[in-house]
Amino acid sequence: MLARLDELTGPVEVGKFYLVPTVRAKWMPYGVRDWPIIGPQHNDKHCLDFEHTHYHLDARFMPSWHGHHCEWYWSHVAVSPMQAKRGLNAGGFPPVVWKRRECKRLENPQTDALFKRAAESKTFQCLHADYVGRQAKHDGRGWVCPHRSVPLADHAPVDGVIRCPLHFMRIDASTGKVLASEVPSQ
Numbered sequence: 001m002l003a004r005l006d007e008l009t010g011p012v013e014v015g016k017f018y019l020v021p022t023v024r025a026k027w028m029p030y031g032v033r034d035w036p037i038i039g040p041q042h043n044d045k046h047c048l049d050f051e052h053t054h055y056h057l058d059a060r061f062m063p064s065w066h067g068h069h070c071e072w073y074w075s076h077v078a079v080s081p082m083q084a085k086r087g088l089n090a091g092g093f094p095p096v097v098w099k100r101r102e103c104k105r106l107e108n109p110q111t112d113a114l115f116k117r118a119a120e121s122k123t124f125q126c127l128h129a130d131y132v133g134r135q136a137k138h139d140g141r142g143w144v145c146p147h148r149s150v151p152l153a154d155h156a157p158v159d160g161v162i163r164c165p166l167h168f169m170r171i172d173a174s175t176g177k178v179l180a181s182e183v184p185s186q
């Protein structure tokens, strides 16, 4: 029996198969597929000025069409969510369907660069400033990102920090406190 991602009490493992939430819709420029998604559908009007309803893609289960090191592709996976707006998934999204998928990687290969860019971005600084110091809830499996209530039990901490892949918040893996963005030294 395959484990559903929302049943895991620890990080996913590369090479293992899981039941993963997918949504069949169009993601530009790659067309209609059953895309692996992470978190609820939402908009990000606050601070990020992103008004369209969207789903974020789960990089751990995405195909690597342009290879592991393609910065453009992996940045696109992270910051170009699947949107519903006029001319693109205009009728909204169909229900989530759980599908068998192989875990290809533990996180987006561009994660370090994405967190660095977010820490330097005024819009992400605005969002993160609202959350820093807040206590994440624990759902019995692991910490839940307080921003969009995304369960992060299946994400491996890096140096004691869980990195939420949706909008790049950092959560202390032992206390559940939201940490400040790490602005890289020049």
Ligand code: FES
Residues within 6 Å of the ligand: 039, 145, 146, 147, 148, 149, 150, 164, 165, 166, 167, 168, 169
């Ligand atoms: S859901 Fe937005 S940072 Fe976690």
